[in-house]
Amino acid sequence: MPESVEVEYYRRLADRTVGRRITAVDAPDAWFLKGGLTGRALAAAVTGRTIEGARRIGKLLLLDTDGPTVGLRFGMTGRLLVDGVAGVEDLQYSSMRDEPAWDRVTFRLEGGGDLRVRDPRRLGGVLLDPDESRLGADVLSITPVQLRQALARSTAPVKARLMDQGRVAGVGNLIADEALWRAGIDPARAAGSLSDAELRRLHRHLRTTVDELLSRGGSHTGDVFHARTPEGLCPRDRTPMLRRTVGGRTTWSCPKHQR
DNA sequence: ATTGTGGCCTGCCCGC
């Protein structure tokens, strides 16, 4: 599903729209417009505007125009298409069908072409001038100090804190499980119970996990991904993987080396 | 404030 890795691919794809002017907006699905936004208001705000940049904070894609900023969220099944090209071909848990009925918002661009969000399950959304201050440090650039601050003095499971977008932006279920597996930390541990050494280890693995998933091609390319089954064995020590719900999410971990 | 839970969205997969 789109975690920070996929949204980073989307950002790179969206770079193709920089310098192009928006001529029209199609927003047929009112549910997809968030924060009281209407199709009419969105069209009025951005029609005639030129896209000046594409940024990403966590899982939020931001399109800066010479007017307002458009925020795009992809949930777990949303794909970005620019001029008919998909930002991600292989999206776990979504559908690869070419189904225009799933286009929830389309920004038509001058001279032909467009940028659209295709989301079968409608879990994503569009925001106008989203409040960026509500997001924590981005996982691709988070510092050890920021990670410590995000986890310190919390009794919540470390995995839940990692996935709290207001503390660390961009960690979804697969990245959380992969990084904690690599760091040898039990996802259910209280976030505030990590030692300095464990915090440093987690920070290192978080960064390298995301770097590797980016170069491999997606959040589903982690070492532990194929072990997320009832018969799955830990790729490191061949121990049967443990399936639990942690932080409200299906969680796979190794009961032997994750402590 | 913090933490946990349940609901929403709907295509897809499995078993009968």
Place this chain on the structure above:
DNA sequence: TGCGGGCAGGCCACAA
């Protein structure tokens, strides 16, 4: 062969 239940997880509302 068709059908129905369960599942996936990001996000939000709400409760304690």
